[in-house]
Amino acid sequence: MILETNRLILRKFSPRDAEALALVLSDHETMKYDPAPLDRAGVEQWIDRNLRHYADDGVGLFAMDLKTTGQLIGDCGIIRQHVENEFLYEIGYHLRRDHWGQGLATEAATACRDWAFANLKTDRLISLIRPENLPSRQVAERNGMVVWKEINWRGLRHYVYAINRGRESQSSQVL
Ligand SMILES: CC(C)(COP(=O)(O)OP(=O)(O)OC[C@H]1O[C@@H](n2cnc3c(N)ncnc32)[C@H](O)[C@@H]1OP(=O)(O)O)[C@@H](O)C(=O)NCCC(=O)NCCS
Numbered sequence: 001m002i003l004e005t006n007r008l009i010l011r012k013f014s015p016r017d018a019e020a021l022a023l024v025l026s027d028h029e030t031m032k033y034d035p036a037p038l039d040r041a042g043v044e045q046w047i048d049r050n051l052r053h054y055a056d057d058g059v060g061l062f063a064m065d066l067k068t069t070g071q072l073i074g075d076c077g078i079i080r081q082h083v084e085n086e087f088l089y090e091i092g093y094h095l096r097r098d099h100w101g102q103g104l105a106t107e108a109a110t111a112c113r114d115w116a117f118a119n120l121k122t123d124r125l126i127s128l129i130r131p132e133n134l135p136s137r138q139v140a141e142r143n144g145m146v147v148w149k150e151i152n153w154r155g156l157r158h159y160v161y162a163i164n165r166g167r168e169s170q171s172s173q174v175l
Contacts, residue, residue, distance in 0.1 A: 003062070005111045007104060010062040010076060012054055013047045017063055020072035021047065024096045031094075033133045053079065059120070061092060064108050066099070073099045076108035078116050081128070083160065084151060088126050089116055093139065100135070106142045113143055113168055123165040128158045137161070144168050 003010040013021070022043045024030055031037040038046060053060030061077035074095040081090045091112050095105045109127075116125055126148070127140045140161040148162035 003111045009065040013063045105139045109143045127161040
């Protein structure tokens with residue numbers, strides 16, 4: 001799967017992306033809501049896991065390249081998650097800190113949402129977000145999602161943001 005937006009290309013990761021991805025996933029601030037920042041071996045394992053997701057699920061987190069520079073500046077994509085006894089597709093993202101505040105995460109997440117409703121047999125997409133992660137909640141809200149429920153996810157309180165098929169046209173985001 002390759003997705004193109006105004007400013008971004010979303011493409012499959014390759015092991016060659018480890019160095020550029022480390023600038024995202026080894027950053028303490030960016031990884032504040034993940035279990036921990038990743039070291040180089042952790043980044044390589046993270047890429048391997050996504051290569052397996054592509055093979056097993058047909059989806060995964062994708063490399064986010066900025067068109068103007070060709071640089072990898074984050075990840076955004078779709079993960080098949082098992083949440084409270086059902087399989088749901090989650091939209092997830094991390095953006096390199098020096099690119100925050102430009103609408104790039106929302107642009108990528110919106111493209112993933114539209115791709116997912118066009119290509120996956122699902123009527124609902126979710127994002128699992130810690131209540132205190134306001135920037136991520138705002139991306140979900142700009143992506144047309146609302147809080148569906150609150151759950152304990154891997155030992156921590158999370159909001160399950162969700163959007164149902166057909167609601168995406170009512171999302172007012174202008175990119
Ligand atoms: C979550 C994360 C990707 C959000 O990044 P972000 O830069 O705030 O989000 P966007 O790229 O959508 O940018 C939105 C901001 O750009 C501004 N903006 C500028 N131009 C814009 C445009 N064309 N379109 C939309 N927003 C635009 C918005 O007003 C908003 O600014 P604000 O935060 O001051 O309100 C980032 O904080 C991150 O990587 N966090 C760590 C990882 C993480 O928590 N991931 C989610 C786990 S659930």
